[in-house]
Amino acid sequence: MAIFIFFAALWYLSLFSQTFFQHRYAAHGAFTMSKGWEKFFFIFTYITQGSSYMSPRAYAIMHRLHHAHTDTELDPHSPSNSSNIFAMMWGTRTAYQQILHNKVEVEARYTKNLPDWGAFDRFANSTFSRLMWVAGYILFFIVFATNPYQYLLLPIVISMGAFHGAIVNWFAHKYGYINFKLRNTAMNLLFVDVLMLGESYHNNHHKHPSSVNFGQRWFEIDPVFYIIKLLNSLKVIKLAYIPKQQMTIS
Template sequence: MIILYFFLAHWYLSLFAQTFFLHRYAAHQMFTMSRTWEKVFYVMTFIFQGSSYLSPYAYGVMHRLHHAYADTDKDPHSPSYSKNLFDMMWKTKNIYNDILNHRANIDAKFTKGVPYWRFIEKIGDIWAVRIGWGVLYTLVYMEFATAWWMYLLLPIHYLMGPVHGAIINWFAHKFGYVNFKVSDTAKNLLPFDFLMMGESYHNNHHKLGGRANFGVKWHEFDPTYPVIKLFNLLGVIKLKLNNDLNYM
């Protein structure tokens, strides 16, 4: 049971860092926070994502490109312009690395206000650091795994961030239902998002890109939003006005 708890903790902590800090803050700036809190969440993202750490800067810029060019040949990750899931993720990796290493020619409107802390950005992308996290996960399994099949979960630990991205960027553009007519193929993958902390309400998000609550219908519970509301109440962040409006 310890291994399953460890896996679930890593899954949801990594996912929280991605949806709260990288997506809703870095890319969309749905709320503001002080420089001190920004650095706190930078460090938390580094710890929670570990070996699959994703740069808030590169993620934020790339996600803005996704919204601007969704399902066109300029989209960093569109199933419509990829042969298969692995082809899409390989293209995404290359674009991500170009942005991370400042090799891409990006219009200033896509980089404006995106957080950047050079120290963590560099540390998190060092291969020795990524491998070190992977070794740590493996040691936990060696100590606590009670069945051979548990080791099949290890590759997900190593690639947790990209796995989360693939679920939404591929499957939520192919399967699911729609609440809103949009100009791309974004769909709501799950009617009750127990798996992706609100990220699976992709059609809602593509329609209402600045809205912090990704759920709109009565059954569409976004688990990240109550945390956002709590942080706002505690003064950790400042939620922008009109970000909790009901649409349906």
């Protein structure tokens, strides 16, 4: 039981860090926060993502490139450019590493207003850090696993962020339904998205990239939107406005 609780906690905490801090805040600037809170969420993201931690700055640049060049050869992660999901995941990793280590020239328009904590990111993205987390995960499984089949979850735990990215970036560009006609393949993968905390409303997101609420129709529940509203009321973050749940799409 401990393994499954740990897996579920890591799944959602890691995913929350991705969608709240790296995606909605870093990439799209859907809200603002103080530098103190920004550093807090750097650390929170590192702790919750562990061995699959991604620099919010590098993630934001890569994601902005994705929106600017969706489904073209300049898109850092599109099923249109890969023969299978594993090839896309490897291509995403390569694009991320190039941006992280400044091995590719990035236009200035993609680097504005980014969270940046260089010293912390260098440590968090280091081989030592990743191996430390992997060792910790393996030790946890050794202590708490009650059946050998539970070790099948270990590779997912180690590369949790890659699995989250693959679900949205591959499947939400191939399967689902469409609320908005766009010049790309982005679709809404799930009708009620509890599994991906709103991230699977990909068609909605490509239509309104900076919207803090990824849901558009009455049944499209975005759990993180309500957490954002709470953090706004607590003055942890600041929203320019709080959008009402959309109910006008038939």
